[in-house]
Amino acid sequence: MGKTLAEKVWDAHVVRQAEGEPDLLYIDLHLVHEVTSPQAFEGLRLAGRKVRRPDLTLATEDHNTPTVDIDKPIADITSRTQIETLRRNCEEFGIRLHPLGDAEQGIVHVVGPQLGLTQPGLTVVCGDSHTSTHGAFGALAFGIGTSEVEHVLATQTLPLRPFKTMAINVEGQLKPGSTAKDIILAVIAKIGTGGGQGYVLEYRGEAIRSLSMESRMTICNMSIEAGARAGMIAPDETTFAYIEGRPHAPQGKEWDAAVEYWKTLRTDDDAEFDAEVTIDASELEPFVTWGTNPGQGLPLSASVPDPESFADEGARYAAERALQYMDLKPGTPLRDIAVDTVFIGSCTNGRIEDLRAAAAVVKGRRKADNVRVLVVPGSHRVRMQAEEEGLDTVFKEFGAEWRHAGCSMCLGMNPDQLAPGERSASTSNRNFEGRQGKGGRTHLVSPLVAAATSVRGTLSSPADLESAAN
């Protein structure tokens, strides 16, 4: 019987296999940031251990970094300590670091692909659950905890049990106005936040094949929100074209050898998945979340659901709690929900294509008076590229704040936070209670919906702007 893509990559990295024990898997690329690494380095130091492969390790500063006044010392002392600790650790252990202010600084999951380090067939790990992003290249990429970070630093391997495999078939083509974000929010709403637990998801089908690399990254990024540690997409010409010429892309004969190998990285026709799910992209409308977990989402044209409508007792209770926290009433059309803040950015939707899409919607308009709009590029390079294209001017004339790169309001570890009771439309990945600031309320949306929402002040799609103009 043939193998799935995930099984091929797994099998190519097994260092050791023994009955009753996890496989020992080799790690090709280890990405590091300031939040989940200090205790790992401390562990190495206490045990007198070294980093085995600094040449397969890369660090960047993203979670804590401010998005304004980046040339000044970081005001928050604990944030500054964490950043300084990373700098000291990278120096001591010989790891390449892209610090705040460096051209390659940015969110770890934007930086890896943009440098050409993320390649098909690699195993990629990082102490961050959104490492699944890199699966868009046909890499097996997943988030790990701090103990595992220490384990990879010390041994360049991880003991792991094989995952099960799930095919997510996305048939048909997206309608204009619907995006990769709407695909993944619909997938999560369909299989639930626990539906992918124990699985690697492989996104397949016509809709996926036509997506750009940026859009594929958006989809793989949120695999973790469906409970899956990893999501993958088989590499193709779109993938190769994205990588070619980037700083760490193979060159000359190495490029040819690499591409030849990459072309083998597809699920065999006779391979079997442990589970399969199919959705029709042509039926998808823009999706938004109404609750406090990413599975609580609906098409924008729907209304806030009545908890009584859920058959399952647990889901009913979760919906009641969510509506209470979100201060929403059943039956309210989602389009009538007014927001205070719009956040465009994050490892889900902070790449150049996302900024272009949002800018195209807001160009020549003014933001709604009572809405704060934050645009935070995923990396410093994305910011520079956007400025070359004049997108910064579009956003500034619209009334948005044009910020420096980082995780920012996705998780509010830096000063970019919602105030208690504030409501956001956010292109990020998690609508958990307090995620964007204590007491803050988050609606997850695509960059197009975020942009249209910042014009109207209520959850909207670009189509709503056109109908208003007519």
Add this chain to the structure above:
Amino acid sequence: MEKFIRHTGVGVPLRYSNVDTDQIIPAVYLKRVTRTGFEDALFAAWRGDETFVLNQPAFRSGSVLVAGPDFGTGSSREHAVWALKDYGFKAVLSSRFADIFRGNSGKQGLLTGELSQDDIELIWKVLENEPGTEVTVDLEQREVRCADIVAPMSVDDYTRWRLMEGLDDIGLTYRHIDAIGDYEASRPSHKPRTLV
């Protein structure tokens, strides 16, 4: 790592599903560079609510958390495990755990035991009717005992062995350091390197 064979302590009923790691420990508490001292950060947003279960005197000294399904979803932060351990929890019971959280727990000696949702419901009822009731988590026998309930608990063999022996993963992997070297010698040269 401390060995875990069995533990008896006050059970704490947490009747929420989808308790994500942002709820277990909000991001603002992740800025420390040490591994300890996270007890005050545990469930920080909920601890402000007087009716929250850990604010009830009978549950304050709890060490066995009995939670709803899909516990530990979301962010990979191992701080969630440190916060539970620092507070005094030795075991978390649920009908389903998020993968990364379960992995992190095993590495830190916090037992994540899977029970059927029916058994979780039975234990919740006992703990709510008789706050302060103790729960025994028996890793050796793979079962949980509470009042007259005896519930089978599922834990994979390897994790069980590691917890019962108190073994640390890096030490175990170092025994295969030669195999790692052999593997490295066979890696294709087109694979990327971060240092030039």
